[in-house]
Amino acid sequence: MKKIAILMTALLVLIACTAFYGCDPADTSSTAAESKPVSEAVSEAVSEPDDVSAEESDPAPVIAEPTETVDKSLTRTNIALNCSYTAPENNRADGWDDDGIKLTDGVINETDGGQTTWFGFTGSGINSIVLDLGEEVSGICEFELYIAYGTWGISAPVSVCYYISDDGETWTAITEEILSSDVEPIYSVTDSWSINNYLLSFDSGFTARYIKYDITSDGHVWVDAPSAYIYE
Ligand SMILES: [Ca+2]
Numbered sequence: 001m002k003k004i005a006i007l008m009t010a011l012l013v014l015i016a017c018t019a020f021y022g023c024d025p026a027d028t029s030s031t032a033a034e035s036k037p038v039s040e041a042v043s044e045a046v047s048e049p050d051d052v053s054a055e056e057s058d059p060a061p062v063i064a065e066p067t068e069t070v071d072k073s074l075t076r077t078n079i080a081l082n083c084s085y086t087a088p089e090n091n092r093a094d095g096w097d098d099d100g101i102k103l104t105d106g107v108i109n110e111t112d113g114g115q116t117t118w119f120g121f122t123g124s125g126i127n128s129i130v131l132d133l134g135e136e137v138s139g140i141c142e143f144e145l146y147i148a149y150g151t152w153g154i155s156a157p158v159s160v161c162y163y164i165s166d167d168g169e170t171w172t173a174i175t176e177e178i179l180s181s182d183v184e185p186i187y188s189v190t191d192s193w194s195i196n197n198y199l200l201s202f203d204s205g206f207t208a209r210y211i212k213y214d215i216t217s218d219g220h221v222w223v224d225a226p227s228a229y230i231y232e
Contacts, residue, residue: 064164064172066204070141074231079140080131080211081106085226087119088127096120096222103129108225110186113148113193118222120154129213129226136166139205142229143174145213148222150194156180157217160198164208171212175200205230 083104090097095116102119109115121127129145149156159179163171178198187195213226 061173063176064174064206066141066174066202066206068139068141068205068207070139070203070205070231072141072203072231076142076229076231078106078227079133079137079230080104080225080227083134084132086128086130088121088123088129088221091122092120094120103224103226104131106225108146110146110195111193113150113154113195113222114152118148118224120220120222122220123215124218126214126216127221128215129223130168131211131213131226131228132168133209133211133228136207136209137228137230138207139230139232140164140208140211140228141202141205141231142199142227143211143213144197144199144225144227144229145215146224147180147196147198147215148193148224149196149220150188151192152220154220154222156194156196157215157221159216161214161216162200163212163214164206165210165212166208168210174206177216 081104082101085103087098087103096118098119098121102117107117109117143162145160145162147157147160148154157180159177161177162174164174165171178200180196183196183198185194185196187193211226211228215221215223
Protein backbone atom coordinates (compact mmCIF):
# COMPACT_ATOMS: atom_id res chain seq x y z
CA MET A 1 0.00 0.00 0.00
CA LYS A 2 2.84 2.32 0.83
CA LYS A 3 4.49 1.78 -2.57
CA ILE A 4 1.23 2.38 -4.36
CA ALA A 5 0.74 5.62 -2.44
CA ILE A 6 4.23 6.83 -3.40
CA LEU A 7 3.67 5.92 -7.06
CA MET A 8 0.30 7.70 -7.07
CA THR A 9 1.85 10.80 -5.53
CA ALA A 10 4.63 10.83 -8.13
CA LEU A 11 2.08 10.42 -10.94
CA LEU A 12 -0.02 13.26 -9.61
CA VAL A 13 3.02 15.54 -9.43
CA LEU A 14 3.93 14.69 -13.03
CA ILE A 15 0.40 15.39 -14.27
CA ALA A 16 0.21 18.62 -12.35
CA CYS A 17 3.54 19.81 -13.75
CA THR A 18 2.60 18.97 -17.33
CA ALA A 19 -0.77 20.66 -16.96
CA PHE A 20 0.49 23.89 -15.43
CA TYR A 21 3.84 24.35 -17.13
CA GLY A 22 3.49 22.28 -20.31
CA CYS A 23 6.92 20.89 -19.82
CA ASP A 24 8.68 17.70 -18.98
CA PRO A 25 10.43 18.17 -15.66
CA ALA A 26 13.24 15.98 -16.96
CA ASP A 27 13.78 18.29 -19.95
CA THR A 28 15.83 21.19 -18.63
CA SER A 29 17.15 22.13 -22.08
CA SER A 30 14.07 24.16 -23.03
CA THR A 31 14.26 26.04 -19.74
CA ALA A 32 17.93 26.74 -20.35
CA ALA A 33 17.27 27.70 -23.98
CA GLU A 34 14.55 30.13 -22.92
CA SER A 35 16.43 31.63 -19.99
CA LYS A 36 19.65 32.34 -21.88
CA PRO A 37 18.23 34.91 -24.32
CA VAL A 38 16.27 36.49 -21.50
CA SER A 39 19.36 36.91 -19.38
CA GLU A 40 21.21 38.28 -22.40
CA ALA A 41 18.34 40.62 -23.19
CA VAL A 42 18.26 41.81 -19.59
CA SER A 43 21.97 42.30 -19.71
CA GLU A 44 21.65 44.32 -22.92
CA ALA A 45 18.68 46.23 -21.57
CA VAL A 46 20.69 47.17 -18.53
CA SER A 47 23.90 47.96 -20.32
CA GLU A 48 22.50 49.84 -23.34
CA PRO A 49 20.93 52.73 -21.43
CA ASP A 50 24.13 52.99 -19.41
CA ASP A 51 26.20 53.24 -22.59
CA VAL A 52 23.83 55.78 -24.14
CA SER A 53 23.67 57.91 -21.01
CA ALA A 54 27.45 57.78 -20.72
CA GLU A 55 27.74 59.17 -24.25
CA GLU A 56 25.05 61.79 -23.75
CA SER A 57 26.08 62.98 -20.30
CA ASP A 58 29.85 63.11 -20.81
CA PRO A 59 30.50 65.96 -23.28
CA ALA A 60 33.03 67.58 -20.95
CA PRO A 61 36.51 67.77 -22.46
CA VAL A 62 39.36 65.86 -20.89
CA ILE A 63 41.51 68.27 -18.91
CA ALA A 64 45.21 67.44 -19.09
CA GLU A 65 47.34 67.18 -15.97
CA PRO A 66 50.89 68.59 -16.03
CA THR A 67 53.52 65.92 -15.40
CA GLU A 68 56.92 67.55 -15.99
CA THR A 69 59.10 68.49 -13.05
CA VAL A 70 59.51 72.23 -12.59
CA ASP A 71 61.99 74.09 -10.38
CA LYS A 72 60.47 77.46 -9.52
CA SER A 73 63.67 78.60 -7.80
CA LEU A 74 65.10 79.16 -11.30
CA THR A 75 64.49 82.21 -13.52
CA ARG A 76 60.93 82.76 -14.72
CA THR A 77 60.85 83.31 -18.49
CA ASN A 78 57.91 84.41 -20.64
CA ILE A 79 58.22 82.17 -23.71
CA ALA A 80 55.39 84.05 -25.45
CA LEU A 81 57.46 87.22 -25.72
CA ASN A 82 57.69 88.40 -29.36
CA CYS A 83 56.26 85.17 -30.72
CA SER A 84 53.74 85.17 -33.57
CA TYR A 85 50.04 84.77 -32.96
CA THR A 86 46.59 84.86 -34.50
CA ALA A 87 43.90 87.00 -32.89
CA PRO A 88 40.23 87.83 -33.43
CA GLU A 89 39.67 90.06 -36.47
CA ASN A 90 39.94 93.80 -36.03
CA ASN A 91 36.43 95.24 -36.08
CA ARG A 92 36.85 98.67 -34.50
CA ALA A 93 39.01 100.50 -37.08
CA ASP A 94 40.71 102.60 -34.41
CA GLY A 95 43.85 102.65 -32.31
CA TRP A 96 42.83 99.61 -30.30
CA ASP A 97 42.99 97.36 -33.37
CA ASP A 98 45.64 94.66 -33.28
CA ASP A 99 48.82 95.48 -35.22
CA GLY A 100 50.19 91.94 -35.21
CA ILE A 101 52.73 92.55 -32.44
CA LYS A 102 51.02 94.36 -29.54
CA LEU A 103 49.82 91.19 -27.82
CA THR A 104 53.32 89.73 -27.40
CA ASP A 105 55.49 92.88 -27.33
CA GLY A 106 55.92 92.74 -23.55
CA VAL A 107 54.24 96.13 -23.09
CA ILE A 108 51.34 95.97 -20.65
CA ASN A 109 49.57 98.92 -19.10
CA GLU A 110 48.44 97.54 -15.75
CA THR A 111 46.56 100.65 -14.59
CA ASP A 112 44.93 102.19 -17.66
CA GLY A 113 42.76 100.25 -20.08
CA GLY A 114 42.37 103.42 -22.12
CA GLN A 115 45.84 103.13 -23.64
CA THR A 116 46.13 101.75 -27.16
CA THR A 117 48.62 99.17 -25.94
CA TRP A 118 45.44 97.14 -25.36
CA PHE A 119 43.76 95.22 -28.18
CA GLY A 120 40.04 95.97 -28.33
CA PHE A 121 37.50 94.01 -30.34
CA THR A 122 33.81 93.27 -30.23
CA GLY A 123 32.70 89.68 -30.18
CA SER A 124 30.07 87.29 -28.92
CA GLY A 125 30.58 83.65 -28.10
CA ILE A 126 34.13 82.29 -28.16
CA ASN A 127 37.00 84.22 -29.75
CA SER A 128 40.53 82.83 -29.69
CA ILE A 129 44.09 84.05 -29.53
CA VAL A 130 46.59 81.39 -30.60
CA LEU A 131 50.29 81.69 -29.85
CA ASP A 132 52.87 79.84 -31.95
CA LEU A 133 55.97 79.33 -29.81
CA GLY A 134 57.95 78.33 -32.91
CA GLU A 135 58.90 74.93 -31.49
CA GLU A 136 57.80 72.57 -28.75
CA VAL A 137 58.66 73.90 -25.32
CA SER A 138 58.74 71.76 -22.18
CA GLY A 139 58.02 72.68 -18.60
CA ILE A 140 55.35 75.31 -19.30
CA CYS A 141 53.73 75.76 -15.92
CA GLU A 142 52.09 79.21 -15.87
CA PHE A 143 49.63 80.79 -18.27
CA GLU A 144 48.09 84.22 -18.14
CA LEU A 145 46.01 86.73 -20.05
CA TYR A 146 45.33 90.35 -19.16
CA ILE A 147 41.82 91.74 -19.60
CA ALA A 148 40.56 95.26 -18.84
CA TYR A 149 36.96 96.34 -18.30
CA GLY A 150 34.77 98.53 -16.14
CA THR A 151 34.21 101.72 -18.13
CA TRP A 152 33.46 102.93 -21.68
CA GLY A 153 30.71 100.30 -21.76
CA ILE A 154 33.30 97.53 -21.68
CA SER A 155 32.18 94.64 -19.48
CA ALA A 156 34.02 91.61 -18.21
CA PRO A 157 34.00 88.61 -20.54
CA VAL A 158 32.14 85.61 -19.17
CA SER A 159 35.23 83.42 -18.96
CA VAL A 160 38.51 82.37 -20.50
CA CYS A 161 39.88 78.88 -21.09
CA TYR A 162 43.37 77.72 -22.05
CA TYR A 163 44.40 74.90 -24.39
CA ILE A 164 47.69 73.45 -25.61
CA SER A 165 48.60 71.68 -28.84
CA ASP A 166 51.55 70.15 -30.67
CA ASP A 167 50.19 70.85 -34.16
CA GLY A 168 47.81 73.80 -33.82
CA GLU A 169 44.87 71.60 -34.78
CA THR A 170 44.23 69.15 -31.96
CA TRP A 171 43.72 70.96 -28.67
CA THR A 172 43.82 69.76 -25.08
CA ALA A 173 42.24 71.81 -22.33
CA ILE A 174 44.46 72.47 -19.33
CA THR A 175 41.77 74.03 -17.18
CA GLU A 176 38.06 74.33 -16.77
CA GLU A 177 36.68 77.71 -17.76
CA ILE A 178 38.08 80.51 -15.60
CA LEU A 179 35.13 82.74 -14.76
CA SER A 180 35.70 86.50 -14.66
CA SER A 181 33.71 86.56 -11.45
CA ASP A 182 36.40 84.37 -9.83
CA VAL A 183 39.34 86.62 -10.80
CA GLU A 184 40.52 89.29 -8.37
CA PRO A 185 41.58 92.52 -10.17
CA ILE A 186 45.25 93.46 -9.92
CA TYR A 187 44.16 97.10 -10.28
CA SER A 188 40.69 98.57 -9.91
CA VAL A 189 39.14 102.03 -9.66
CA THR A 190 35.43 102.46 -8.98
CA ASP A 191 33.61 103.55 -12.14
CA SER A 192 36.81 103.24 -14.12
CA TRP A 193 39.22 100.57 -15.26
CA SER A 194 39.57 97.18 -13.63
CA ILE A 195 42.69 95.37 -14.82
CA ASN A 196 42.69 91.61 -14.40
CA ASN A 197 45.27 88.88 -14.85
CA TYR A 198 43.71 85.49 -15.60
CA LEU A 199 46.67 83.58 -14.17
CA LEU A 200 46.77 79.81 -14.15
CA SER A 201 49.71 78.32 -12.23
CA PHE A 202 50.82 74.67 -11.87
CA ASP A 203 53.51 73.00 -9.82
CA SER A 204 54.41 70.81 -12.81
CA GLY A 205 54.74 71.56 -16.51
CA PHE A 206 53.34 70.80 -19.96
CA THR A 207 55.00 70.49 -23.36
CA ALA A 208 53.40 72.41 -26.24
CA ARG A 209 54.15 74.43 -29.34
CA TYR A 210 50.78 76.19 -29.58
CA ILE A 211 48.70 77.76 -26.81
CA LYS A 212 45.10 78.84 -27.35
CA TYR A 213 43.32 81.40 -25.19
CA ASP A 214 39.55 81.17 -25.66
CA ILE A 215 37.59 84.21 -24.53
CA THR A 216 33.83 83.82 -24.08
CA SER A 217 32.12 87.19 -24.20
CA ASP A 218 29.14 89.16 -25.38
CA GLY A 219 30.37 92.61 -26.35
CA HIS A 220 33.61 94.56 -26.18
CA VAL A 221 36.78 92.77 -25.07
CA TRP A 222 39.98 94.59 -24.02
CA VAL A 223 42.88 92.17 -23.90
CA ASP A 224 46.68 92.04 -23.80
CA ALA A 225 49.68 89.82 -23.14
CA PRO A 226 48.64 86.20 -23.54
CA SER A 227 51.70 84.72 -21.86
CA ALA A 228 53.23 81.42 -20.81
CA TYR A 229 56.15 80.77 -18.48
CA ILE A 230 58.89 78.28 -17.88
CA TYR A 231 61.59 78.25 -15.19
CA GLU A 232 65.14 77.75 -16.47
CA1 LIG B 1 51.07 94.57 -25.32
